[in-house]
Amino acid sequence: MFATQGYRATSMADLAEAAGVSRPTVYQYFANRAELFRAAFQTVLEDATDAALAALMADGTVTERLDGYLQRLKADGYETLAATPFGAELMEARHEFASDVAAAAFERARSGLRAFINSKSSVDADTRAVAIDLLILAPAGFDDDTPSSATYRRRLAALATAAGLLLETD
Numbered sequence: 001m002f003a004t005q006g007y008r009a010t011s012m013a014d015l016a017e018a019a020g021v022s023r024p025t026v027y028q029y030f031a032n033r034a035e036l037f038r039a040a041f042q043t044v045l046e047d048a049t050d051a052a053l054a055a056l057m058a059d060g061t062v063t064e065r066l067d068g069y070l071q072r073l074k075a076d077g078y079e080t081l082a083a084t085p086f087g088a089e090l091m092e093a094r095h096e097f098a099s100d101v102a103a104a105a106f107e108r109a110r111s112g113l114r115a116f117i118n119s120k121s122s123v124d125a126d127t128r129a130v131a132i133d134l135l136i137l138a139p140a141g142f143d144d145d146t147p148s149s150a151t152y153r154r155r156l157a158a159l160a161t162a163a164g165l166l167l168e169t170d
Contacts, residue, residue: 006086007093041098045105056116063164070156079149121167
């Protein structure tokens with residue numbers, strides 16, 4: 001409902017109807033729309049983080065795994081937000097109601113990335129740290145010009161390739 005109507009235009013009645021329950025039932029679990037949004041956003045972020053960490057454990061080269069991680073963690077959500085006219089509004093609501101939830105999910109993702117790189121690469125610790133910084137910090141600038149989803153995905157794939165080259169030991 002938030003993606004199809006935006007945060008501001010979605011009421012608790014809309015959410016109850018979409019869930020197939022009564023408004024009083026929704027209020028038994030959530031005090032207000034912001035709390036429900038926060039819970040929904042947390043679920044989305046946890047699912048994205050789980051998928052990103054699973055990509056690191058999948059078969060493939062380090063570069064392929066890093067690309068899978070970035071695609072699941074960053075590009076899938078970017079594509080979803082780009083597909084709705086309410087993307088900016090939803091991100092605003094995220095900052096207002098769920099910034100701590102987002103920070104926790106991304107810290108879990110970063111922690112898993114660090115563990116993966118430290119276990120899969122035998123290059124020196126400084127080089128591993130540079131690769132980790134690139135993978136964590138660079139995506140923040142990849143959407144400044146509001147690229148298409150395909151361009152954003154290409155940028156993330158290039159980043160994974162660059163980090164993979166840094167981490168190669170051969």
